[in-house]
Amino acid sequence: MENTLNKLLSPILLVVGLAQVVIALVMDIAGSKSEIRGAMLVLGIVLFFIGLYLVPTQKHHRKIVYVIFLFPLLFTFAVTVIIPLVLGICYSFTDWTGIKFSNVVGLSNYTTMFKDPAFIWSILITFIFVALNMILINLIGFLLALLCTSGLKGGGFFRASYFLPNLIGGIVLGYIWQFVFNNVAIKMTNNISWLVQSKTALMAIVVVYIWQYGGYIMLIYITGLTQIPGDVLEAARIDGANPVQTLFKVKIPMIASTFTICTFLTLTNAFKQFDVNMALTNGAGSVPDFMGNYLSNGTQMLALNIYNTAISKNNYALGQAKAVFFFIILAIVSLIQVRVSNKKEVEL
Amino acid sequence: MGEGRQVGKGTKVRALVCTIIGTVIAVYILFPFFLVLLNAFKNQASIVANPIGFAGSSVAQLRTNLSAVVNNPNFSFWFAFGTSTVITVISLILLAVLGAMAAWVISRNNKKKWSIAIYMIFIASMIIPFQVVMLPLISTFRDVGKFVGINLLQSIPGIVFAYCGFGGAMTVFILAGFIKGVPYDLEEAAAIDGCSPEGTFFRVILPLLKPVITTVTILNGMWIWNDYLLPSLMLGQNGKVKTLPVAVQAFVGSYVKQWDLILTAALLAILPMIIIFLIAQKQIMDGMIEGAVKG
Numbered sequence: 001m002e003n004t005l006n007k008l009l010s011p012i013l014l015v016v017g018l019a020q021v022v023i024a025l026v027m028d029i030a031g032s033k034s035e036i037r038g039a040m041l042v043l044g045i046v047l048f049f050i051g052l053y054l055v056p057t058q059k060h061h062r063k064i065v066y067v068i069f070l071f072p073l074l075f076t077f078a079v080t081v082i083i084p085l086v087l088g089i090c091y092s093f094t095d096w097t098g099i100k101f102s103n104v105v106g107l108s109n110y111t112t113m114f115k116d117p118a119f120i121w122s123i124l125i126t127f128i129f130v131a132l133n134m135i136l137i138n139l140i141g142f143l144l145a146l147l148c149t150s151g152l153k154g155g156g157f158f159r160a161s162y163f164l165p166n167l168i169g170g171i172v173l174g175y176i177w178q179f180v181f182n183n184v185a186i187k188m189t190n191n192i193s194w195l196v197q198s199k200t201a202l203m204a205i206v207v208v209y210i211w212q213y214g215g216y217i218m219l220i221y222i223t224g225l226t227q228i229p230g231d232v233l234e235a236a237r238i239d240g241a242n243p244v245q246t247l248f249k250v251k252i253p254m255i256a257s258t259f260t261i262c263t264f265l266t267l268t269n270a271f272k273q274f275d276v277n278m279a280l281t282n283g284a285g286s287v288p289d290f291m292g293n294y295l296s297n298g299t300q301m302l303a304l305n306i307y308n309t310a311i312s313k314n315n316y317a318l319g320q321a322k323a324v325f326f327f328i329i330l331a332i333v334s335l336i337q338v339r340v341s342n343k344k345e346v347e348l
Numbered sequence: 349m350g351e352g353r354q355v356g357k358g359t360k361v362r363a364l365v366c367t368i369i370g371t372v373i374a375v376y377i378l379f380p381f382f383l384v385l386l387n388a389f390k391n392q393a394s395i396v397a398n399p400i401g402f403a404g405s406s407v408a409q410l411r412t413n414l415s416a417v418v419n420n421p422n423f424s425f426w427f428a429f430g431t432s433t434v435i436t437v438i439s440l441i442l443l444a445v446l447g448a449m450a451a452w453v454i455s456r457n458n459k460k461k462w463s464i465a466i467y468m469i470f471i472a473s474m475i476i477p478f479q480v481v482m483l484p485l486i487s488t489f490r491d492v493g494k495f496v497g498i499n500l501l502q503s504i505p506g507i508v509f510a511y512c513g514f515g516g517a518m519t520v521f522i523l524a525g526f527i528k529g530v531p532y533d534l535e536e537a538a539a540i541d542g543c544s545p546e547g548t549f550f551r552v553i554l555p556l557l558k559p560v561i562t563t564v565t566i567l568n569g570m571w572i573w574n575d576y577l578l579p580s581l582m583l584g585q586n587g588k589v590k591t592l593p594v595a596v597q598a599f600v601g602s603y604v605k606q607w608d609l610i611l612t613a614a615l616l617a618i619l620p621m622i623i624i625f626l627i628a629q630k631q632i633m634d635g636m637i638e639g640a641v642k643g
Binding site for chain 2: 215
């Protein structure tokens with residue numbers, strides 16, 4: 001009974017669905033401005049898949065289910081990631097305006113960007129920022145983890161409050177800290193605000209970033225530390241190791257893989273830093289003399305530089321070329337990470 | 349005996365010292381939150397005169413600030429809050445269900461070439477920074493939307509679609525890792541009992557995935573709720589539809605240095621997340637750890 005119904009329903013749905021899709025596409029190509037063509041396309045696709053699901057076949061049913069299960073995510077992934085990535089790499093070799101391009105310009109976007117001292121400055125401070133962050137966040141996160149596992153009272157409360165800043169988005173955080181630096185800190189120290197000068201403003205971004213991420217990295221170190229077997233620490237204690245020796249000779253070597261995870265996590269996150277940078281300083285800050293030029297983007301890091309080049313200065317092709325360069329840096333970092341992690345696993 | 353007592357005393361002193369250090373650090377870390385809360389009770393003049401003390405703070409002023417912020421056309425808190433909630437919740441449900449479906453197919457065919465290829469592409473795509481796809485993404489969405497007659501920019505369905513695309517890789521990666529550990533016998537038993545493959549997935553596999561779906565939902569939820577760049581590009585700074593971070597940015601942009609209003613807006617923006625954290629503290633922290641260790 002059910003089978004005969006499916007036999008009837010399935011081809012009808014397949015045909016109706018397909019017909020709707022075709023009609024909608026024909027209307028699109030013909031330049032129709034009809035409101036229903038979008039709804040028709042979506043409905044057609046849905047009907048087609050229901051028809052496909054109802055195809056009365058024992059042999060291929062499993063394959064059909066696999067296709068239906070995979071399709072939605074793969075489709076969204078292809079449209080939002082793969083296609084824009086391919087287009088983006090292509091656009092970086094053209095004079096793309098964000099809407100269309102008329103000429104292929106070869107590598108000229110790339111040569112332009114490396115001739116721009118403001119961009120070189122952005123690369124430079126991004127690398128400094130990333131290095132500082134990687135060291136400081138890991139150091140502070142690790143120390144906080146040691147503190148939280150040292151048997152202090154109310155460990156759960158401390159853990160939660162150290163982690164709290166990580167919940168808040170960078171835009172809101174940035175404005176809160178702008179207030180702290182510009183209104184509170186100057187009252188408490190009787191000094192000019194950190195955000196006024198490029199050098200101190202960069203330090204301010206580092207401070208805010210540590211404040212945001214330190215607690216998160218701490219959580220990962222705590223997990224690593226609590227996974228060290230108790231009898232190993234007991235053995236070290238019986239052998240007469242003092243706490244410092246236990247830390248350097250037992251604990252740190254045993255959580256080497258946690259260090260790798262945290263190092264690369266902080267590394268890639270710091271590279272992509274955008275929100276705090278935008279809300280805290282928006283890249284402003286003067287640099288009197290860099291490679292013989294005056295710069296006004298003293299605190300503008302790579303991600304923000306790309307955004308401003310494309311959106312504010314409306315130079316999409318150049319922004320896209322910078323983004324491709326940014327992608328290459330991150331790809332290299334990730335490849336190194338895979339290498340290092342694999343090596344570590346072999347050693348263990 | 350004596351030595352034992354001494355060790356006990358030493359540990360106690362150490363615990364006390366650690367607790368004191370911990371408290372000092374906690375005060376430093378929570379201080380900005382305290383400042384936001386405190387100054388939401390003041391007007392602009394008292395904030396500028398004295399941002400740290402309690403002077404000038406009153407509940408009446410908080411009410412004034414709140415109504416000024418909530419009814420502000422640039423911020424429109426309830427509308428932005430509703431938009432953020434709708435976008436986050438729908439994206440999370442779709443990512444969990446579609447992600448689990450895809451992850452199940454991929455890990456149950458893990459010997460097949462196409463499955464390995466899809467999995468590899470997903471993993472490789474996780475290194476792609478948003479910056480390299482954002483500009484062509486907007487133009488593709490604009491062009492495709494115009495062509496098929498569906499508005500993909502400035503619309504909630506469009507942004508949910510984008511979040512499914514961007515969150516898909518990480519979601520599938522974590523879920524597939526878990527599904528590999530689910531014994532295949534379970535599915536075979538269900539199949540022998542006459543259960544269809546899709547029935548097996550929804551009735552047997554999906555309920556087993558609950559803990560790992562919690563993890564990916566927390567990771568994706570923190571990201572989507574706080575994300576600024578994608579909604580600001582897709583919805584536009586001055587568009588009709590705004591998420592909470594975009595609304596904060598638009599609001600601050602139009603009220604430079606009006607700290608009474610900005611801090612009240614910040615308070616409203618961070619409050620939902622803090623409430624959720626107080627309710628599901630353990631799950632959130634465990635989920636974040638798991639995401640880092642596996643990702």
